[in-house]
Structures are given as C-alpha cells and as structure tokens.
C-alpha cells in the first residue's frame with residue numbers, strides 16, 4: 001500500500017536516515033553534503049520538518065521517497081516555490097513513486113493562494129530525474145554551469161520551471 005503525506009516531527013528519525021542515505025549515495029544530486037547532513041541530530045531534522053514541508057511516500061509503512069519545497073518569503077518573490085530533496089530508495093524505483101510525490105506537491109501548491117511558479121535545479125547528467133520533471137510538466141529555462149563543486153568535480157545544473165498559471169505574453 002502506498003501513502004503520501006506530509007512528514008512531521010515524529011518522522012524525524014526515519015527522515016534523517018533516508019536523507020543521509022540520499023546524500024551518501026548521490027553526492028552529485030544534492031547540494032548538501034553527507035558530512036553536513038550527518039552533523040545534525042534528529043532534533044534538527046524535527047525542527048526542519050515542522051517548519052518547511054517535506055512529503056514522504058510510504059510503502060507498506062516504510063518511508064521510501066521524499067520531496068521538499070519552500071516558498072520565498074519576500075513580498076516580490078512570494079509567488080515562487082523551489083522543490084528540493086527528490087529521492088526514491090533504490091528498491092522502489094521505476095514504480096511511479098517520484099511522479100506521485102511530484103504530483104502531490106504540485107497539487108498542494110496549486111491549492112496555495114499566491115503561488116504561481118515552481119522551480120528546481122537538476123544535474124544535466126541526471127536523465128532519470130529530468131525525465132520525471134518533464135513528465136509532470138517542468139520545462140528547462142537554462143543551465144547553470146559549474147553550479148556545484150563535489151570535491152574536484154563540478155556539476156552543471158539544468159534550471160527548470162513549472163508555471164501554475166498561464167504566463168501573459170510580453
């Protein structure tokens with residue numbers, strides 16, 4: 001059985017475990033390093049989950065995937081939301097979980113007054129993730145060269161956006 005819901009303080013330990021797993025397994029896919037994530041204890045994750053939405057996909061009660069989002073706070077940018085932390089554990093991939101997580105996040109954002117566009121960054125190398133984002137409607141609007149430095153390597157990132165409302169023509 002698959003259930004998607006917002007994570008709360010009580011999920012902090014399980015969320016910390018899956019978060020550290022994604023940071024360890026995919027250093028090229030996330031901005032935060034594993035060392036940075038591991039320095040924070042469960043209480044910090046609990047605060048984060050209470051303050052900023054993270055949706056979790058549970059498969060038979062086990063946390064198998066996540067997506068987070070945050071809204072800009074300044075008056076001129078409050079129409080923009082950024083998606084982060086998209087992950088599905090290896091044993092659950094290819095079953096549509098990421099698509100369902102993204103669709104649920106988008107559904108919630110459409111229902112949030114004043115939110116007009118959703119953005120995200122994805123490594124140009126990351127075909128699976130780019131396919132998911134395209135499948136739910138995101139489109140590319142540029143590439144940030146050398147967006148991340150992972151040790152001595154650099155990662156270029158594609159910038160993607162989904163407009164929730166039609167954009168008036170200039």
Ligand SMILES: CC(C)(COP(=O)(O)OP(=O)(O)OC[C@H]1O[C@@H](n2cnc3c(N)ncnc32)[C@H](O)[C@@H]1OP(=O)(O)O)[C@@H](O)C(=O)NCCC(=O)NCCS
Pocket residue numbers: 022026029030086087088089092093094095096097098099100121122123126127128129131132133135
């Ligand atoms: C990217 C990721 C979240 C996809 O999760 P997933 O649950 O396997 O994806 P889904 O099964 O929901 O796939 C959704 C769509 O994306 C496409 N897709 C998914 N994986 C793909 C792959 N390996 N190759 C090509 N297309 C792929 C499929 O076409 C699918 O479309 P469909 O629903 O029409 O079949 C997962 O591979 C992952 O966690 N990767 C490592 C972390 C990461 O890179 N996160 C993104 C950071 S920006």
